[in-house]
Amino acid sequence: MRFAAVCTLIATLMLLGAPARPAAAADPVLTAELTDFRPWLGPTNDLTATMRLTNHGSARLPLSGLQIHVEVFAGPRHRTDLENQFEGHTGQTVWSDTEYLSLPDLAPGESRDVQFDHLAPLSSITFFKTGADDRAYPIRFTAGAGGFTAKPIDTNLLYFTEPQGVARPLGVALVIPLDAPTAFDAQGRETSRALEQALVGDGRINRILSALEDPRHADVTVTVAPTGKFLDDLALMASPTGFTRVTPSGSQAVGPTDPAPQAAAGTILRLRSLAARPGVxxxxxxxxxxxxxxxxxxxxxxxxxxxxxxxxxxxKAVLGFAPLAGWLLPSGGMLDEATMSQLAALGIQNVVVSPSSLQSVTPPLLTPGADVVLKSLPPSSRQRAQVTSPSLGALVVDDVLSSRLESQAGVTALQVRQRFLAESATILLEQPAHTRSIAVLAPPDWDPDPQVVNGVLDALTPTGGSPWMTGTAPDAVVGETSDPPARLVAQSVSDALPQSPGRDYFESLRSARSSL
Structure with missing residues (x-):
């Protein structure tokens, strides 16, 4: 243990704009939130982190004896280990240290960022110096001051010894659906402003597109799947003649220079620009x-x-670019025998599907690649001579990795990002000598924090990205395996579908489409 004069912590003090409200008596006096942490590290990297400390008490909190305890635990051997660690079962400690520093008091309601810097590469730590394996090591930070201890912060230290990347990185086909609640009724009148709100400022569509447009991600391979309704609504909103908005007080004419039409027109241009990229x-x-x-x-x-x-x-009509020929993303990746037969008859050759669309089998010990041949049950012997069962190429989504894209209660955006990275790294490390690709499907209403969507795209960037994975495209994955395994499509997916809204809902959809 080292005192302030010789400690290896650097404290960067930054008062935040709006002070937090003092907490109720039952709330903790001191809280800590991890606001910055390197997504992955190698032997030559320092261990750094930024924590935001907040005093929820009614008295000044002395930080003259601030302690930050750091503990690294054994890395997961497989995905089950990782899930157990996410649930708090961290296992054996492989390295720990406690650092002390002296800082000015923290006033009631005040928050302050404290930067932790070990000021030495990981190779100086005995555990990493003696040949630690590439792993997603659980790491815990615990801050304490003035007799109070903040709730520990758990995340993952992604450690890889190959800064240039592993020999066979995991291919990740990330598919991002773009959709929004219906904005216009059958008469072309705007009845919901959810779409226009999603396109600007902190709106979720704007956040996703901004991350894709970031120059750091210019070479990322990623798949975007906008629904036709979403594109139709954009085109209606961007109409050069404007549109009519229905409000509680009556109808309102919205001119083409209004912010909403401008945002919609700008979004169409942004999508066209993205579609022109070779990797999109x-x-x-x-x-x-x-x-x-x-x-x-x-x-x-x-x-x-x-x-x-x-x-x-x-x-094609709105963006000017044709989608992947012969490919379809069924809504939610849901498919059954009857649907598969119809899609095959329509000329669909490849689909992206959820595991819920497949007949259940004994789960494999290791994560399989995404590429399969999707088949239906063979016809009965009486029909076999006249009927040929259809088959489709398919990418089966990894539901667990896909779920890591979503926010969780009590988990910050940085921790969500690290969980996604940890899951993907653990998949790669199951079979590091094999070339594999997996498919990841974001939710149709994905509402990612910028730290999550940018962090994922940073990792998938081919140059300067993560050492263990890279972005790939659905059409590149199909055919990657010379003899992909066959899987049977489910006869029914009714249990996996959301509660059906009934025939009236679908009749109204058909009526609305006819009017448009």
Whole structure:
């Protein structure tokens, strides 16, 4: 243990703009939040972190004896280990240290950023110096001052010894759906402002597009899947003649120079610019985002063709670029036997599907690649001579890794980012000598913090990205394996579908589409 004169901590003090409100008596007096941490490190990197300390008490909190305890635990051997660690079962400690520093008092309601810097490369730590394996090591920071201890902060230290990257990085086909609640009614009047709010400022669509447009991500390979309805609504909102907005007080004319039409027109241009990049793929999906199996089960099997063909057509009509030929992202990745037969008849050759669309099998010990051949059950012996079972190429989404993109209660954006990186690294380390690719599907209403979406794209960047994975495209993954395994499509996915809104809902969708 070292005191302030010789400690290896550098404290950067920064008063934050708006002071936090003093907490109720039951709340902790001192809280700590990890606000900055390197996404991955190697032997030559320093261990640094920035923590935001907040005094929720009613009296000044002395920081003259601030302690920060750092503890690194054994890395996960497989994904089950990793899940257990996420649940708090960290296991054996492999390295720990406690640092002390003396700082000015923290006033009631005040927050301050404290930067931790070990001021020495990881190779100076005995555990890492003696040949630590590449792993997603759990790491815990605990701050204490004035007799109070903040809740420990758990995250992952991604450690790789190959700064230039592993020999066979994990290919990650990231698919980002773009959709929003319906903005216009059948008469072309705006009845919801959710879309225009999503396009500007801190809106979720704007955040996603801003991350994709970042110059750091110019070479990232990523797939974007806008629904036809989303693109139609953008085109209606961007109309050079304006549109009519329905408000509680009546109808309102919105001119083409209004911020909403300008934002919609700008979003279309942004999407066109992204689509022109060599690494960006456009993937068609059903026009309205309706689950295709639900259409069929509601007696609207005839609408499947309209949903698929119109969804593809709107991508070309609005953006000027054709989506991947022969590919479809069924809404939510949901597919069943009846839907698969219809898609094959429509000329669809490849799909991106959820594991819920497959008949269950004994889970493999190691994570399989995404590329499979999707088949339906063989016909009965009486029909076998006349009927040929359809088959499709498919990428099966890794549901667990995909779920790591989403926010969780009590987990900060930085921790969400690190969990995604830790999961992907653990997948790679299962079989580091094999070339594999996996598929990741973001939620259709993905609302990522910039730290998450930028962190994921940073990691997938081919130059300067993470040492263990890189972005890839669906069409590049298919055919990567000379003999992809066959999987049977589920006969029904009713248990995995959201509660069906019923026939009236789908009839209204069809009516709205006809009016448009």
């Amino acid at each position: 793929r456009l993937l068609a999906s059903p026009y309205s985002g309706a689950p295709l199996p639900a259409l069929i089960s509601n007696g609207l099997s005839g609408d499947v063709k309209m949903q698929v063909e119109t969804g593809r057509a709107q991508v």
